[in-house]
Amino acid sequence: MQVRVPEKMTLMEKLNILSDAAKYDVACTSSGTERGNSGKGVGNCVEAGICHSFSADGRCISLLKILFTNECIYNCRYCLNRASNDIPRAAFTPREVCDLTMGFYRRNYIEGLFLSSGILKSPSYTMELLYQTLYKLRHEYGFGGYIHVKAIPGADPRLIEAVGYLADRVSVNLELPTAEGLKRLAPSKSRERILTPMRQVQNRMEENRNELALYRSAPRFVPAGQSTQMIIGATPENDYQIVSVAEALYQKFALKRVFYSAFVRVNEDSLLPALPGGPPLLREHRLYQADWLLRFYGFRASELLSEDRPNFNVLLDPKCDWALRHLEQFPVEINRADYRTLLRVPGIGVRSAQRIVKARRLGNVDFPDLKRMGVVLKRALYFITCRGRTMYPIRIEEDYITRNLLDVKERLPFGVGDQVTYRQLSLFDDQNFSPLQGTKVQEDGERERLRQE
């Protein structure tokens, strides 16, 4: 194969091409490692991660996200850098990557480096280049900041292991949620080849945990865990399939994060879907909501969706949706219910549930207290009681609650869903401010439905 990388190119041109090519990678997190300065070099890591800037699309810029090269031997249909595309190609040298990273890091522009790459010559050859870069950065330049590196499926396992000792996070892209989708759009990749390095990293991390238990200063292997990402909306999978895949990855591969990336059509290709409404951002948002429910709220994929209802509700978030289908479990008494039950109430998050559990040891908790603790009462009030009372006289009825929940507009991230943030001032109580009007609301709703018919 002929390498099409031009010989002479300024650093600026290379950075432009190779950061532009890397922007479709989602992960830009710098969390998961707590590491102090080594005393010799520069840099440390903060457990919570730090966002250093936000780009015009509202995504955080935490790491210097670049490809080592956008030259690629594969021809995946969804990818901007596929071999058949006629785009400018560039490649960094390891030294250039190190200089850039150090220069940016010293000025506090970035938290670390995110290094991915197109496949140059062969997976192992590319992986070795990445290894050389990271080795130079860690040992020659004494860089102690965060490094996220892509493991390339099909590369020599020894290389992946060596890279794992230099990086904080390793990720292998799952690309598409199912093996069939992968076969269709990325024929040169296979599911097995993607899962092999993932399993390898998982097993090595497990061993490393034991080593660290024995010997505290043993070298750490991938301390921030591994992650993956998949493209949403390029293939016809439903939400249930995607969430089930994510759940399996969390359980069987002990992943730290699964990222979802709304498909952006960058290539003209007959096998890719046309998306006239832009990337499926609302769907991506719902998947992230469900992802949080899986990881922090103790939900299972089969509770959120099923074969009969394979897609998320467009109007309600997954937690409200679940609660409305399980009204027999509500209302929940705030002063008695255990932590796991509290977590399942819409409007109560991890932080507020923890605060409730701590505060109620010292005395009863009432509605105004809940508000101060960060509970979103306009959602929670239909599902909770404090000292045996609901906030207003409400009815635990699916239709009634659904109508009221839809009335308080869900705060979607800007740009997702419609943009109307104002409404006509009305002399009538159409926002249900006053209590004691359960029946009235139902009548209103019915009248409205009649009018629409």
Added chain:
Amino acid sequence: MTVFWCEDSLDGILTGIYDAWDSRLGHSHVKLKTDAQDTLELFCEYRQVETDAVKAEKVLRTVRERLGEEAFEAICYAAACTDGRRADAIYRMVVLGLHMKNGRQVVNCLQNPDVSLVMHLRIKAWHEAHRYMGFVRFEELENGILYSAIEPAYAVLPLLAPHFADRFRQENWVIHDKRRGIMAVHPRGALWVLADAGVLDFDCLGRPSEKEEEFKELWKSFCKSIAIEERRNPRCQQGLLPLRFRGCMTEFEQEPDETGRK
């Protein structure tokens, strides 16, 4: 009612707590205030509190010993905020904590409006400090010093400096809080100190190094090329990175126009 008027700083508030307690007027008859601009109340006696580092240290030690590390941290962070109610809320929290059987539980007592306010302010200050950990932009000067100017809403510089002291241990750096006229100075390999920015001679600092302009340009172009045009969403960006931070950030520097004005 007696109002103790203290200086608008952590030490000032802590001295106020000491004096208010020491006055033996009874907790329900005293109030703490920091805001000098506030309207004076009728039927109140005002007492000026002289900030005293020894008294402040005593209060801080008691808080640490009896209310625990978490309350200590919360009080320090809350004092960095600008909320006018914070001095009184901190006082009430300390009083409550010292009357509880187990003072360490006071941070969990969120039913109490004062504790709740202090914990809320703690999060606000922490959030501001955490944002600045990312948004500080250093400029390399000719002599290798890293210089950064910030304009934080709260007095977060002392909360910020330890982070950078660890991160850039082998560097000489200065972070200058322009709004409050103070700066954190870190000489290479030594401890950082808080200093009055009045003593800083800006001519001594020197000009930006020759590499500086190149890195600025590289960074600006990186920030542009990393955004996905199809997902463009300036309102989301502004929600996460409000305009007030952008004045001191390299990537939002305006290109000078023909008249040479920025």
